[in-house]
Amino acid sequence: MIHKSFNRRKFLKAAFLGTAATALAACAPQTVTVEVTRQVEKQVEVTKEVVKEVEKNVEVTKEVIKEVAVTAVPVELKGELTVWGHADHPLDNAGQAFMAKNPGVKFTFVGEDGWDKKVEAALAAGSGLPDMVWYEADATQVAARRGILLDVTEMVKKHESELVPSKLAEARYQGKYYGMPGDITPNNYWYRTDITEKAGAKDINPDIKYDEFLQLSKDVKAKTGASMYVMNSNFTGQGILPFLVPHYSLGGNVSDESGENIVIDNEIGQQAMNYAKQAWDLKAGLDADWFSPPYWGAIKEGKLGGTWSPPWMRGFFETEVTSPERGQGKWRNMLVPAYPGGKARCNVWGGATLCGFKTVKDPALVMAYMEYTFASIEGATVTGNWGIIPPYLPWLKGYFKLTKASLFEPTWDWTGQIVKALDQMRTDFYRLPAYGVMMGSLDKFGLPMLKGEKPIKDGMQEWGDYIRAENKKLLEAIK
């Protein structure tokens, strides 16, 4: 149903654009220059390309549906499932859809802050654990090392070729899978065209270099008062992205694949902090703590013209940005600005894994839910509509394009930009237990370097030593 309407609408739109462009060309007065004619022809070409792309996309989705229909196993599922995670959660949406599909299943989602502490209490008590939780990447690795997670290797292996490789690695420990890869979060750069337009140039060059981006941020700040990135004085929340993005882009890591050797203080780490300092020194960033009332206030009032952002932020943005006056439908996304020598024009921030506990009563039911949520078109559509990016490649290559987003310009191919970022994601980036230690100490060690109170080389060395010591203690504690 959705498919048909998409096809028709897109096709009509493309046809209209094509006709309009041709009519425009035909009706053009004799004084129109050759340049304009070329531009119109080019536009017609682009329109044709769009039509072709849509048709190709339709074919892919048709294939996928056929495949799902063939592989679907008509087994009646029964039982109860409980999942814990933060409030307002895509897994809850997926659970409701799973229940509708399997009337014999009772699904309960408990969404509240501090659920991770409840997990510890339940582990200590020896009872009361939910079936599944939504663990961040490093927490998944910690839990896997503690031996408390359900081994789902067999189920994940079945879908290995259909899942995004970089996300698979986050669920893997010693060759086994301890969770279903969840949100892949290929981060983009988001910006508001009405604000950049006020500063003189609506479009941002898709190949913009980091130094050009800093200059643009400075100009926009001077002309409109709006910030083109978040950089708060506490160096926390979204304000840490000016460091995390170049660190990822340049090929940096907190630890190596073993998780025992800390490498954050190498040349890449130092260079990334140097880039962060450039953004800090520019004093053009939005100085508001992430998710604080001033932060949302700034977004709604148009004081934030751009930001590095993970796709899942869309879910939170769309709850707040609810009218055109607040910026609804005025945002675009693109690959992050290019850093000299950078490997990837994106980064990863957040993005969790769906993990089951090894104490679950019905592992088969747990795995069926996992499979439905992140390895089926239906499940991926439900979670993807919420705002996260499921790692299921058939969905990403097909139905993802249908996902609606009120935040972005209606004609902007925002999903295409995410797919572009997806292609840039690294398979040699590790979010192991040390990653959590790094995230927990970034402000303490980063601030003195940003403020110029400590040379970057010395500061990074000191930070590296801290992570080394704390990581060792953590690994010892969870042995």
Added chain:
Amino acid sequence: MWRHRVDYLFISPFFILFLIFGLYPLLFGIQLSFSRWQPGKDMVFIGLDNYKTLLLTDPELKQALLNTIVMLLWILPTGLGGALVLAVMLNARKLVGRSFFRTLFFLPFVTSQVIVSFVFQSLLDKDYGWVNLLMGLVGIPPIPWLTQTFWAQISITLLLHWMGMGTNILIFLGALQAIDRELYEAAEIDGATATQQFFNVTFPMIRPVMLFMIITATIGLMNLYAPVVLLTNGGPGGTTLTLFMRMIQLMTSIRYGEGAGFGFIIGGIILLITLVQMKFLSSWWTVEGKLKQ
């Protein structure tokens, strides 16, 4: 004992609850502080290793202790001093609307800490907070209330005073009203001024209450957690990290043994400070000392 079985039965609920929620956690905590453990696994006895790790290699202990003591030095004298001054003013016989002011000062105590902290966060924001906006109207440049160590400590102090002042005032007011009015009348006959009456009658009479307040406030401040987490979350750069916050950090990092050990270290520090306070202020337990002179 059998003869008093019914009596024991009546007092048993307290002891049962104490055993479950008081004694058992304490003993478990002691055992944990000498062990390596994670929920669902066996506890491994490791002797003093946790304490050695904390005291010799934990970089946060020193910082958290320093931060906590600095905040204690800010908050304790200003909080108790301010409450005493306001209580004396509210105790004035000629004050109109005394009950109204008492209610007004006590109101913040019954307001949720979480809500108050969020309101403070909004009020004190450097760029968008009302405090800076109002100060800007009279030409005062914006103050980084939450993002610079000194001002962050001031902000925490303001928040704690706003929340705790009402209770302190009520306790002082109770102590002030218990002072026999004849003492003031006698002082007046002797020609004592209001200031002399305060230092020679009022203060000596409320010293036991003051000592009690100092000790309990010190214990409370050494365990400072929620308001700081909500207002600055230990920032900027860990400069408002408190002892209690560090203990929670260790616990949530699954380093339970170290966390338990940290708790006992905090307990030891509090005990030490309390003993010092009691040693130097021991004469404050009685009201007689000063009056006898």
